[in-house]
Amino acid sequence: MTVLTFVLIIHDVADYDAWKTVFDEAAALRRDAGEISYRVLSDDTDPNRVVHFSRWRSLAEARAFFSFERLVEIRERAGVASPDFLYLNQRASGVLG
Template sequence: MPYLLLRHQVTDYEQWKSAFDAHSLTRQANGSRGGQLFRSASDPNELVVLLEWDVLETARQYAQSEDFHEMMQRAGVVGRPTISFLKDGEQVSR
């Protein structure tokens, strides 16, 4: 499965989370299968989001879309987010 990995800073977590949750149907319509959200232990406004996608190219198109960038701006993302596309994940032992 391909993944979209986002890392960014936000001005206010609650504002960001509300905008992110409101955008869930758009993500789903574009092939997102959901994922995980992480907050930095030292800064609760530093976020890492790992989303699983049906197709890598669809994840790329979504991340480059105007709608995605407008949502990030409305959500209060500070600066330019780090966006990575991943594939071939595997579980590792302890």
């Protein structure tokens, strides 16, 4: 059975539009590091509280990427404050309805 791996990042940003520009510019870096797909969500009362939910080839690749020194600079440029990371293995999924 193939284990699906995901990363959930929750962080506050100074300005969503500025953050999204930097996020989009880093797409190739994330893809090359092992990110397969992503979703960006925001808090319904605070558009600058961002959730980045992504699927990865492996958690090892995700952990290596998110500890990459260059990301500190990218986060600063994007206006990211104190991101929280959760590295996740899928246990179940389904569609209701």
